[in-house]
Amino acid sequence: MCDEPLRDRLVRVGVELLEQEGLPALTLREIARRAGVSHGAPRRYFPTHLELLSAIARAGFAQLEVAVRPRPGDGPRAQLATLARGYLAFARANPGMFALMFRHDLLASGHLGLRETSLPLFDRLVDLVAGVGTRSAAPPRVVAGALWANLHGIAQLGGWGSLQLATGEDDPEPLVSAALDAYVRG
Amino acid sequence: MCDEPLRDRLVRVGVELLEQEGLPALTLREIARRAGVSHGAPRRYFPTHLELLSAIARAGFAQLEVAVRPRPGDGPRAQLATLARGYLAFARANPGMFALMFRHDLLASGHLGLRETSLPLFDRLVDLVAGVGTRSAAPPRVVAGALWANLHGIAQLGGWGSLQLATGEDDPEPLVSAALDAYVRG
DNA sequence: TGACGCTGTAGACAGTGTCTACCTACTACT
DNA sequence: AGTAGTAGGTAGACACTGTCTACAGCGTCA
Numbered sequence: 001m002c003d004e005p006l007r008d009r010l011v012r013v014g015v016e017l018l019e020q021e022g023l024p025a026l027t028l029r030e031i032a033r034r035a036g037v038s039h040g041a042p043r044r045y046f047p048t049h050l051e052l053l054s055a056i057a058r059a060g061f062a063q064l065e066v067a068v069r070p071r072p073g074d075g076p077r078a079q080l081a082t083l084a085r086g087y088l089a090f091a092r093a094n095p096g097m098f099a100l101m102f103r104h105d106l107l108a109s110g111h112l113g114l115r116e117t118s119l120p121l122f123d124r125l126v127d128l129v130a131g132v133g134t135r136s137a138a139p140p141r142v143v144a145g146a147l148w149a150n151l152h153g154i155a156q157l158g159g160w161g162s163l164q165l166a167t168g169e170d171d172p173e174p175l176v177s178a179a180l181d182a183y184v185r186g
Numbered sequence: 187m188c189d190e191p192l193r194d195r196l197v198r199v200g201v202e203l204l205e206q207e208g209l210p211a212l213t214l215r216e217i218a219r220r221a222g223v224s225h226g227a228p229r230r231y232f233p234t235h236l237e238l239l240s241a242i243a244r245a246g247f248a249q250l251e252v253a254v255r256p257r258p259g260d261g262p263r264a265q266l267a268t269l270a271r272g273y274l275a276f277a278r279a280n281p282g283m284f285a286l287m288f289r290h291d292l293l294a295s296g297h298l299g300l301r302e303t304s305l306p307l308f309d310r311l312v313d314l315v316a317g318v319g320t321r322s323a324a325p326p327r328v329v330a331g332a333l334w335a336n337l338h339g340i341a342q343l344g345g346w347g348s349l350q351l352a353t354g355e356d357d358p359e360p361l362v363s364a365a366l367d368a369y370v371r372g
Numbered sequence: 373t374g375a376c377g378c379t380g381t382a383g384a385c386a387g388t389g390t391c392t393a394c395c396t397a398c399t400a401c402t
Numbered sequence: 403a404g405t406a407g408t409a410g411g412t413a414g415a416c417a418c419t420g421t422c423t424a425c426a427g428c429g430t431c432a
Binding site: 024101104105122135136138141144148149150151154156157158162167169174175177178181 | 209210273285288290301304321324331332343344348349351352364365367
């Protein structure tokens with residue numbers, strides 16, 4: 001039962017460690033320790049710490065993809081709302097993973113798999129925005145970019161309490177509704 | 187001419203180092219080296235690395251306040267545009283500083299001076315939003331929060347090229363215009 | 373003169389990521 | 403069957419980090 005490949009085990013242990021202890025605890029040596037191997041072992045599969053973190057982040061993008069998956073039968077507007085609220089809910093439920101996923105200084109930039117997972121997601125957002133119809137003359141791709149940035153900003157600023165402090169509102173939901181209302185037709 | 191207090195010199199050297207070498211280079215020991223003192227000296231003024239980084243970030247917020255200062259004689263709409271574009275321009279011109287300012291895990295949370303500088307700035311945004319008039323029924327404070335999150339998301343995602351990759355547009359200006367149009371009256 | 377703070381030095385410590393030499397078990401070939 | 407080769411993991415060194423503690427130089431004031 002212990003025949004799980006070390007490569008997979010390292011990523012799995014990393015995800016767990018990230019959930020339990022947060023991003024600063026996600027050191028190469030601690031991951032190796034929890035996986036029950038020496039600190040040099042990960043090097044066999046991940047030449048550098050960044051590559052291991054990138055693999056963990058890629059697992060996070062896969063989780064995110066599930067979190068924003070539309071429910072069957074929903075129209076474009078409902079799918080868009082699901083995507084937006086799913087994005088925020090994911091960031092709220094997995095703060096460490098969300099922080100890692102967008103810490104580009106920690107990730108091997110251009111790493112295969114990261115852009116592969118996130119770009120199709122954005123394309124889906126573009127399609128939904130185009131399907132619902134925008135309020136501005138800008139092309140759907142630009143509106144989708146602005147909307148994504150808006151959701152991401154809410155997640156980011158909300159994640160460390162800045163938005164709560166500024167607006168006096170603890171729930172990010174009004175902001176999400178405002179963003180959706182601002183960009184797409186009701 | 188060398189009578190600049192070490193405390194100020196450390197912050198100044200830190201700001202320069204951040205501009206020149208980026209956030210990862212901003213170690214306590216390197217700052218001390220460039221300030222020409224031993225690595226233990228900063229401890230006299232900043233008990234921990236986080237406190238020194240917080241002081242540097244506070245200098246950054248002061249710079250930001252200047253960057254978004256409205257031009258005299260402008261109406262609320264123009265002031266709002268100046269604030270939005272100034273925020274983006276600052277993030278673009280000072281990527282390292284911008285990254286530090288919002289790396290809450292690196293900053294001493296609740297550090298005096300950080301919230302003191304950023305909250306009045308947000309209040310100004312609220313006033314401008316209220317002055318111009320919003321497109322939604324949400325209170326100005328919520329709209330201002332959503333708009334801030336939007337600008338911040340554009341700055342963040344644009345900073346590492348994700349938005350350019352997604353939208354195919356290199357200039358964030360269309361996104362800023364879209365955000366302003368989406369939230370406030372033209 | 374002598375005690376006392378203030379300011380900075382120097383070294384130790386545990387922890388990190390990376391690198392290199394080695395060791396072992398298994399595979400494949402002659 | 404015997405042996406060479408290799409994949410997979412170990413162990414230790416290295417330079418670097420932030421923190422801590424003991425100590426030295428210096429001015430001030432009683």
